[in-house]
Amino acid sequence: MILYxxxxxxxGCKVKSVILACAEEKNITIEEFHPWQPDSFFRELNPLGKIPTLKIDNNESIFDSAVICEYIIEKAKKSSKLMPNRIKSLKIQALIDGMADAAVSIRYERFFRPQHLQCEDWYNRQYLALESGLKYLNSNLKKCTEESLCFENLCIATFLSYIDLRFSDSTFRENYKNIFSWYDQFRKDQPKFEPAMAKDKPVPDNILRLNK
Ligand SMILES: N[C@@H](CCC(=O)N[C@@H](CS)C(=O)NCC(=O)O)C(=O)O
Structure with a gap:
């Protein structure tokens, strides 16, 4: 299988952490693809043109990240271990995915959209969703995490690595100390998930920009 x-x-980081938790590295090759590259083969795999997308074989692919995680966890028979409280796991995933949607939108607004087209009100609404989510995690730390390694912990930890990467100049770490110290401890306790943490990489040269 190939994960784009x-x-x-x-x-993508969330999915990569699930691959590691399920020891599926040998069965899934990771292929780098930036979704803003001109589409060729990719929209055949995912009509939405989004990553992550998992190619299962020549005729089938799976998206989005929530479905890919379910697929890998179920196939590895790790559901009861990684999702001991399934509804809780899915709720935290929904929260984190919503925060990731907001965070990625903020990034796209600033990085891909010409400055004269950027909309402050819209930006602020995304920022509010992101910050409210952090506030919720910070105030409900025990309710949101599990003592042992589980899916929701992977969702939170990999997402916070994205926050560290893209919002390093924010006051999030100072304002939401509980969740960030939990995350720092997670990275110390679980070094095997380091390959799944968000990393910077220059976008390819042939990237499409919104130059209008
Ligand atoms: N709900 C999707 C969201 C995926 C997503 O938004 N991925 C971004 C990259 S982080 C993307 O592919 N963006 C391209 C686009 O929006 O056209 C999932 O969970 O997989």
Missing amino acids: TFPSSPF
Whole structure:
């Protein structure tokens, strides 16, 4: 199987952590693809043109990240271990994915959209979703995480690695100390997930920009 993703994608990082948790590295090759490259083969795999996308065989692919995670976890028979409280796991995933949507939108607005087209009100609404999510995690740390390694911990940790990468000049770490110290401890306790943490990588030269 081939996972198409990019090193900075928070959704892709979540999937990569699940691959490691399920010891599926040998069965899934990671191929870098930036979704803003001109589409060739990629829209055949995912009509939405989004990463991550998992190619299962020549005729089938799976998206989005939530479905890919379910697929890998189920196939590895790790559901009861990684999702001991399934509804809780799915709720935290929904929260984190919503925060990731907001964070990625903020990044796209600033990085891909020409400055004169950027919209402050829209930006602020995304920022509010992101910050409210962090506030929720920070105030409900025990309710949101598990003692042992589980899916929701992977969702939170990989997403916070994206925050560290793209929002390093924010006051999030100072304002939401509980969740960030949990995350720092997670990285110390679980070094095997380091390959899944968000990394910067220059976008390819042939990237499409919104130059209008
Ligand atoms: N709900 C999707 C979101 C994936 C997503 O937004 N990925 C971004 C990269 S981090 C993307 O491919 N963006 C390209 C686009 O929006 O056209 C998932 O969970 O997989």
